[in-house]
Amino acid sequence: MTDSSALLLAKQLKELQKNPVDGFSAGLLNDNIYEWEILVMGAPDTLYEGGFFKAIMTFPRDYPIMPPTLKFVTEMFHPNVYPDGTVCISILHPPGDDKYGYEDASERWSPVHTVETILLSVISMLSSPNDESPANIEAAKEFRQDYPQFKKKVQRMVQRTVDML
Template identity: 65%
Template sequence: MSDQAVLLLRKQLKELSRNPIEGFSAGLADDSNVFEWAVTIMGPPDTMYEGGFFVAAMSFPQDYPNKPPTVKFVSEMWHPNVYPDGKVCISILHNPGDDPMGYEQANERWSPVQTVETIMLSIISMLSSPNDESPANIDAAKQFREDHAGFRKRVASCVRKSQEM
């Protein structure tokens, strides 16, 4: 199974290097391991994250594309849909099938048709419009709802730190 994953990941990497997508860059974290990628996500224009250069690690399982990768911000990130440890929580990165908690429909979760490009575009979309209804970071969601000025200030600090990295 991992031979198929290696071929698919190499193909996606080659496609992204030939045709870069605006808003992020991606490459191997280590040339000897196609399952570990380093990505840089540019803070989307007209959002609180604008101007940021957020670094994340993308780890693919051996049975990719049947199972989703994990994406974890290395840069400091303050967002309702990012766990305090940096791990991104969006529907398409959740294992395929029915949600045991009943929050998501199966068609919102991981599918083998997803690619690095669709994942990154979903993360950019997440930065543009946080979902505080089903938060991974409860403190960030609470601040987003109850102290928007404080939330913006904390995000601005993350943006500044990302520019210094």
């Protein structure tokens, strides 16, 4: 590994292993420094509490200039997660101005972000959905219009993650 992105990722992984952060764990997928397997634990006092959600974080070769993608492989029903599991949060959007004018450039990807800051943002997203700019229209609509049904659906999903252990 001689390219700078691989060296940076190896350093970030080593730091996370040395100083784990509550709420998630991370490791390499198939010994590939550009693909990480992530386990996000549902935070206390959220609808996702007690759940175990697996995701894959894929880094581009030009990381940290460009952001990684994060995709849940465990079922995830959330306004800011596409039905295919891809996470849609501002800090994972390419740097610069938003062509739709929804996000300020300061809210989007910046090379100062690390795996830790990304995953802390994902944990925050799970506890505070942004239904103004949904990736999953069905989840956002249910969250707004039938919160009890949304809550029930999420609780069943959380239980399935526990049952899979």
